[in-house]
Amino acid sequence: xxxxxxxxxxxxxxxxxxxxxxxxxxxxxxxxxxxxxxxxxxxxxxxxxxxxxxxxxxxxxxxxxxxxxxxxxxxxxxxxxxxxxxxxxxxxxxxxxxxxxxxxxxxxxxxxxxxxxxxxxxxxxxxxxxxxxxxxxxxxxxxxxxxxxxxxxxxxxxxxxxxxxxxxxxxxxxxxxxxxxxxxxxxxxxxxxxxxxxxxxxxxxxxxxxxxxxxxxxxx
Numbered sequence: 011x012x013x014x015x016x017x018x019x020x021x022x023x024x025x026x027x028x029x030x031x032x033x034x035x036x037x038x039x040x041x042x043x044x045x046x047x048x049x050x051x052x053x054x055x056x057x058x059x060x061x062x063x064x065x066x067x068x069x070x071x072x073x074x075x076x077x078x079x080x081x082x083x084x085x086x087x088x089x090x091x092x093x094x095x096x097x098x099x100x101x102x103x104x105x106x107x108x109x110x111x112x113x114x115x116x117x118x119x120x121x122x123x124x125x126x127x128x129x130x131x132x133x134x135x136x137x138x139x140x141x142x143x144x145x146x147x148x149x150x151x152x153x154x155x156x157x158x159x160x161x162x163x164x165x166x167x168x169x170x171x172x173x174x175x176x177x178x179x180x181x182x183x184x185x186x187x188x189x190x191x192x193x194x195x196x197x198x199x200x201x202x203x204x205x206x207x208x209x210x211x212x213x214x215x216x217x218x219x220x221x222x223x224x225x226x227x228x229x230x
Contacts, residue, residue, distance in 0.1 A: 075121070077176040078213055084155075086119035092149040093227075094178030096121045099215070105155075108171025109220060115159045117166070124150040124224050132195045132224040139193045139201050145230035147193075148183040155220040166220025168196065176208070176215040179227065184212055188229040192216045195224045 074081065075088035075096050082088070082097040084105065090096050098105075098119050105117045126133040133150070140147045155173060156165045179190070192204040192214060208215035214227055 077178045078210060080176060082119065084117050084119040087121070088119075089122040090151050092123045092180065093151065094180060094212070096151070096153075096178075097176045098173060099176050100172075100174045105171070105173060108173075109157070109166050111157055112159070115157050118156050118158055118163065120152070120154040120156070122152045124152050124226075126150060129224055131199075133226075135195045135199055135201050136193045136224070136226040139203060140226070140228050143191070143203065143228065143230050145191070145228035148227040148229060149177075149180060150224065150226045151177075152222070153218070153225050154222040165222060168219050168221035170220045172217040172219060174207075174215060174217050176213055177227065178213050183227070183229065185229060186211070190214045190227065190229050193226040193228055194218060195226075196221070 072088045073085050075090075076082065077095040077097040080097050080099060083100060083102045084098040088096060102117055105111075106115070109117070111117065124132070129150075129152075136147055136150065153175070154165065156163050188211075190206040192206070194202045194204055196202075204216040204218060206214045206216060218225075
């Protein structure tokens with residue numbers, strides 16, 4: 011990984027700390043009704059899980075990513091390791107307009123691997139939805155869209171404009187002739203199946219909205 015300058019490290023450390031400490035709603039899915047939210051940030055959990063995998067300092071957490079040569083348009087925290095890259099492809103200016111961000115506010119993306127043992131209720135929702143399609147569940151991610159405003163982080167609303175994401179599939183999940191889709195689970199057990207809108211067999215591109223969610227990639 012390319013080493014950053016001292017100033018950039020300090021800036022990134024401050025950004026990451028503010029993201030990790032932000033009290034946001036986690037994905038606590040159920041098959042019926044709304045449950046209480048987990049106030050631990052998805053990023054804070056992901057950082058803890060990755061400590062044993064050589065994340066030495068917060069300054070080394072990637073703030074950008076790419077898929078199939080396309081760079082993400084939104085800075086943030088890109089920790090997902092079980093896929094071949096993640097990228098937001100909707101222009102940052104379009105996201106800002108679609109969510110009414112004020113001058114000086116910046117959209118932020120967070121991607122991390124979902125631990126099915128810790129998010130077992132979300133995993134159960136994913137399994138039920140996949141079974142309804144006769145599909146196989148592959149990589150699972152936590153994806154979150156928020157904003158930085160005055161040094162503080164908060165989630166974007168889930169009822170805002172669509173945001174397009176592209177994710178590179180791992181080689182062991184790619185299968186010729188398969189159809190791919192994405193299962194999204196929101197807090198309260200709200201489940202959606204999002205279709206793949208690209209023709210690249212090695213990627214899945216789909217539309218979602220702001221806020222936090224658990225996402226599973228499926229094939230059938």
